Structure formats: structure tokens, C-alpha cells
């Protein structure tokens with residue numbers, strides 16, 4: 410009998426519910442086959458939670474997130490909530506969840522699938538075989554630094570303030586995650602900041618450097634974040650793992666995603682520290698947003714959500730082999746020429762969200778049968 414695991418699903422807004430529905434189908438399939446024993450609880454987040462409970466995430470949902478083996482999130486946000494105060498906006502629900510669960514390490518892989526090589530705006534020879542992992546610090550920096558606010562000055566001007574701040578321990582813990590991941594991959598780690606302009610960047614560089622001797626098998630380099638943005642376009646395959654702060658990570662990961670051709674394919678994992686009992690808070694979400702323009706039309710690409718679930722199987726649910734099978738199944742579906750609208754190309758067959766999910770499950774069945 411497979412070990413029991415508790416999963417909290419917060420589907421959220423826009424296309425979130427649709428893509429998470431495809432993940433739910435895979436979960437039901439794994440349970441039904443006796444390959445997993447997953448208990449799913451569902452709660453709203455973002456705008457959906459705001460409408461239902463008056464806040465973008467409730468304390469009960471946060472507590473459930475902490476006690477679950479992992480949280481699977483769809484997407485948050487939509488134009489109908491754009492006029493609302495920062496503190497109550499759907500995005501605030503996501504930021505609060507990251508902070509409350511102390512999910513300081515955000516893993517954003519950018520991987521080019523051979524079948525999608527023409528979907529990128531870059532030349533195939535630049536991106537073929539690309540496999541980058543961005544490790545973004547997620548609970549500090551300018552996203553959370555104090556003071557912050559919009560202030561009225563005595564001279565009648567208004568002043569907008571945000572504070573970029575990092576401590577040694579915040580830098581060390583995310584850098585260690587990045588070093589350890591680099592050890593398991595290509596043994597290269599590039600740390601990005603603006604040490605030429607910012608004290609927080611100078612500290613970041615010094616503190617990351619101090620850890621290097623603990624990881625002699627990893628070759629560490631440093632790059633200014635603006636140069637990194639340029640190098641990602643010029644020669645992206647020079648990178649293996651990139652570690653960077655919250656804001657630069659936000660920007661560089663969007664840039665890296667487009668090297669792969671579609672935001673609709675990219676998964677992410679946000680991880681906390683492991684406690685003495687072995688429990689680790691973890692949240693998995695597609696990098697794409699809520700895409701309100703195509704919500705509810707069976708058009709969204711569920712692959713990023715499905716691949717995020719594969720990351721959950723690997724990092725939180727102790728089923729790395731099933732994760733491998735799901736990733737291989739996703740690849741096989743693309744090789745068959747099946748495409749949602751966002752990755753549609755000549756000669757391929759366009760299908761909807763639920764058909765894409767079904768196709769992955771069909772391929773998964775084949776992979777499992779071959780492996781048995």
C-alpha cells in the first residue's frame with residue numbers, strides 16, 4: 410500500500426481551476442491504480458478567496474498548507490481585482506503564503522523540449538538542449554523589506570519607497586539549496602546581483618563566496634544581474650544553476666522562460682527548510698499566470714501544472730519514479746504533435762486543456778505498463 414500523503418490544492422483564479430483539474434485527474438488515476446494514496450483538500454486562494462472570505466488567503470488555508478505534504482497552486486489574479494489595495498489583492502494571497510510557509514527557495518527550471526524548439530523566438534542552435542535552473546530567493550529582498558509605502562513629503566511631493574534588504578542567513582540558506590542542486594546537475598553555479606551598485610549585492614556576493622569551499626565540486630561564478638539578462642539571450646547554454654535575489658529572480662526567470670518558447674510549459678517549486686521531523690513546507694505552481702483572457706474556454710495549456718505536480722512527486726511526495734514517467738509522458742505527447750493553442754505549430758494537432766491532460770494520462774499508462 411502506498412504511503413498516505415496530504416495534498417492541498419488551491420486552484421485560484423483564471424485558468425487555475427482548469428489546469429488543476431488535469432492534475433486532479435492524474436492524482437485520481439494514481440490513487441485508483443494503487444500507486445499513490447493521496448488525500449486532496451481544496452481551498453480557494455487569490456481573487457477566489459477574496460470573493461468567498463474577504464481576504465486573498467485565509468489563516469485556515471495557511472495552516473492547512475503548513476500541515477500538508479505539499480500545496481499545489483493554480484494561478485492568482487484577474488482584472489476584476491486590479492483596483493483593490495495591495496494588501497488585499499489576489500497577488501497578496503500568494504506573497505503571504507510564500508512568507509507564512511517560509512518558502513525561501515524558488516526553483517524555476519527552463520528546459521527546452523526538442524519538439525518545441527521552433528516555438529522559441531531564438532535560433533534553434535542557441536537553445537537546443539537548454540537546461541537551466543533558476544533558484545530565486547522568495548521571502549526577502551525588496552518584496553518584503555521595510556520601510557515601504559507611498560509617503561507625502563512636506564514639500565507636497567509624494568514618495569514611493571521599497572527597501573532591498575538581505576541578511577547573512579537569508580543569503581546562506583538559499584545559496585546552499587542552489588549549491589546542492591548544482592552538485593546533482595552540471596556542477597556550475599552562477600550567482601547574480603548588482604554588487605557594483607548595491608550594498609545588498611556586495612554582501613550577497615561575499616556571503617555566497619564564503620560557502621564555496623563547502624562545495625568543492627561546484628564551480629562558482631558571479632555575474633551582475635544586467636549582464637546575466639544579456640548573457641541569457643546571447644549564450645544561454647553557458648548556465649547550469651543561477652542563484653539570485655527575489656526581484657532579479659522574478660525578472661530573469663520570465664526571461665529564461667521565453668527561451669523555451671512558452672510560458673505554458675514551465676513548472677516551479679517553492680521550498681522551505683526541512684524541520685527536525687523531516688517535514689518541509691512546499692508549494693508547486695506553474696510559472697504562467699491566470700490568463701483571464703482564455704479562462705473557462707478549455708484553451709489553457711495544463712503542462713506547466715502537470716510538470717509542477719511531477720516536481721511535487723519528486724521533492725515532497727517520495728515518488729520520483731512516477732515523476733520521471735510523467736515527464737516522459739509529457740514529452741511523448743509533444744512528440745506526437747499534440748498542442749494547445751499557445752504552442753501550436755504547423756503540421757501539429759490543436760487540442761484543448763482536458764484533451765491534453767487525457768493524452769498525458771494515456772502516455773503515462775503506456776510508460777507504467779512498460780516499466781512493470
Ligand code: IPM
Nearest residue numbers: 486500501503504659662696
Ligand atoms: C511570479 C509572479 C509574482 C511575483 C506575482 C504574481 C506576485 O510574477 O511568481 O513570478 O512577482 O513573484
Ligand code: MG
Nearest residue numbers: 659660662663
Ligand atoms: Mg514573475
